[in-house]
Amino acid sequence: MKLTEFSCENELRNLLSRFNANSNINRASWYEWRQAALEYARPGVTALDLVLRAWEISGHDTANGYFNMLDKNSKTFLEDVAKAIVFSSTMMGETARVVKGEKPNEVFVQWDRCPWPEFARRYNVPMEEDVLGCDKWFQTVIEDVNKFFNTRIKLETTKAIPRGHGICVRRLSLTLEEK
């Protein structure tokens, strides 16, 4: 092939279509594993138990990835944590952004679009389970970040798409004094 025949648009388009397909497969796999795990779960274990535990495991893994990305001495440490969350979300096909708060030690992460609830609906999973699962993941990430950096970041969910709010919003606040 001559170099002149190379089309950036075609290459990027193919790459993106594979990325999008892979993201969809990841989400589908999540709910398919959930279904299989539920069928084999011991008596008394609920879907929510399984889901929270799975997101907790995932959260530890994600936090571990953040340790190398963050610097607690940075003036924008809290914003950097928020950006890391945005980065993770974007990689999973969500549309998220950091919104600065009115207070100095406060930032928000806002998700304008998220494909997870659509998959939850496809697999007949309650929407609230989706919210609680996400929360568990974020709380685990933040807890691990706090433990690692000896910080006091607090994360609260104020809006959630699966609850019909149209967007997801999570508030991150940092208490300055160290533990």
Next chain:
Amino acid sequence: MFPSLFQPIQIKKVRVSNRIKYAATEDNFNSHDGFITDRDVAYIRERARGVVGGICTIQGVYMDPKGEGKGYVGQAAAWDDKFVPGLKRLADAIHEEGAVANCQLMHTGRVGGVELPYCVGPSAVPQRLLVLKPVKEMSRDDIKQSIKEHADAAKRAIEAGYDVLEVSGIVGYLISNFISSFTNRRTDEYGGDIEGRCKYMSEVVQNVRDVAGKDVPIFIRLCSDELLEEYGGNKPEESMEAYKIAEKAGVDCISVTMGWQESLRTVITRDIKQGFWLYNAKRAKDAGIKVPVSMAYRLFRPEIADKAIADGIIDIWELCRPLIADPLLPKKVLEGNLDDIRPCIACNLCLARLFRDAPMTCTVNPLVGHEWDPEWEIREAEEKKKVIIVGGGPAGLECARVAALKGHDVSVLEKRSLLGGQIVAASKGPYGDEELYGVIENLKVQCDRAGVKIRLNTEVTPDMIEEMTPDVVVIAAGAKFVSPAVPNADQLPLAKVTDVLEGNVETGKKVIVWGGKSPGIIGALYLANKGKKVTLVCKERKVGKDVNPSYVWRYIQKLREVGVRSYVNSDIDEITNAGAVIRDVTSTRIPITADTIVYSERESVTNLIGAAQEGGSEVYVIGDALVPRRLHNAIHDGYRIGVRI
């Protein structure tokens, strides 16, 4: 005017005074436990009035207590005697309007189990459509029980006073599941060759006959072509064999239908020409079918139906969506008031609502489902008002029509030289979109008859509103198209999608259409059909986010067919002299070669609202002037505000 349409026909003991039949239509108007509501009675009464002595069919009733055969949340039931009084209310309403009452028996098979985690069918063939439930294979006992339930429901329908019984075997419902080689893989007597696959249908018809008696007409709706070749469905010749078997089993009329829910082919949307499917009815006649043949399916126009009857292709003209749009269509045909007919635009909003468990609505007829509600009735206004409507698009015209019928003094001021707003450009789209303008033509006729004063070439200014001293100002000025606000936007020619569609602007050979809602889609299809290389860029997660799900798949199919490349979750980031760079949701930048950018994103036109409010008038904002949306939103806004003035 249409002599063949208004000839009587005798079918068994029933004499029908014309060749018109309102086809069974699910509407989701009934209670979720299957009882008939006032809403459904009022809806059916209006259709019965419209068929002027013809046949009026009620929605297909489900017949089993578990709801395996129930395909729609508001579907009427007939699985117990307790449903007879409700069914009788519908039959009585039809008779009171002088029409023939037809009760359809409908087990929806692999489309069923709407409130269950499963549905049933002859074989457990996986579903193509995710919204449908997993199929459980019916045992022989299940089959016998289902046949009995058809007979029991038929008995209840007779008791409720119906003149005709109809068995539904269409679009992927249970009888068609048995007949089709795609969904019937059984090796017992209910499967195998076409004879075996038709055994269930034959036994249903024979058992219904046993309870109905020899004189009650039994109709059946059957697919003439499943359009499922790629999945191993029946060949059209096998469908004709099924017709012969149905006739032998004792049916008195066959309704010729096409396609399945799971077919990938479009059947009833605007891209299919009016009367296109008549060849299938002719095939039935050529195959030697002796009983009367009826047909709906893109057969909206009386002249085509009349000729088809005269030519011996069909015997009865069936109408479904056209009578949702205008229940009095046949009456208007009979009276020769053709320009009075409010045309169905085959947008499938009705179906989209049904499949999403919502009550049916209609784009062009806001009154659908509200026939029972006095609040929606157009009544003489107590206080006559001077009403100015700014904008002669669908919202403004519908509002003007309704307000004028209430007795108000209504003027529509339109800045262009013709009415229709964005529908003017939309109707220039390919694949039958010219039908869209029929709505505007009808609204113009209705406005003229109601005494609305229309002033074209009149751009309304705040001073003009002040001078006219109206009691009411309705802002229906629509939306304006906005170009992308990005660096170097002047590097390439930019064109408004409506200018392109109306032929006012020529584009280059490689075009980026910015915006993936309906104006962008229509623009992209129009340009691709003119041989342009088109790339569609939209911010939303999918193309056609504003288009109803029962129509959008057809748009996406057409975009693919004509080679339009679509980028979703993307926006134009920069324009260069060689094209544009778009940025997708992952922040990936992609260069696209282009010589023209066509923009199709919209913003409301709101500049007159303040001036109108300052003048002390009652002010309403409707249609795209409120929020840019779809045609049905515009027309429904117009009606609701028109009734309120």
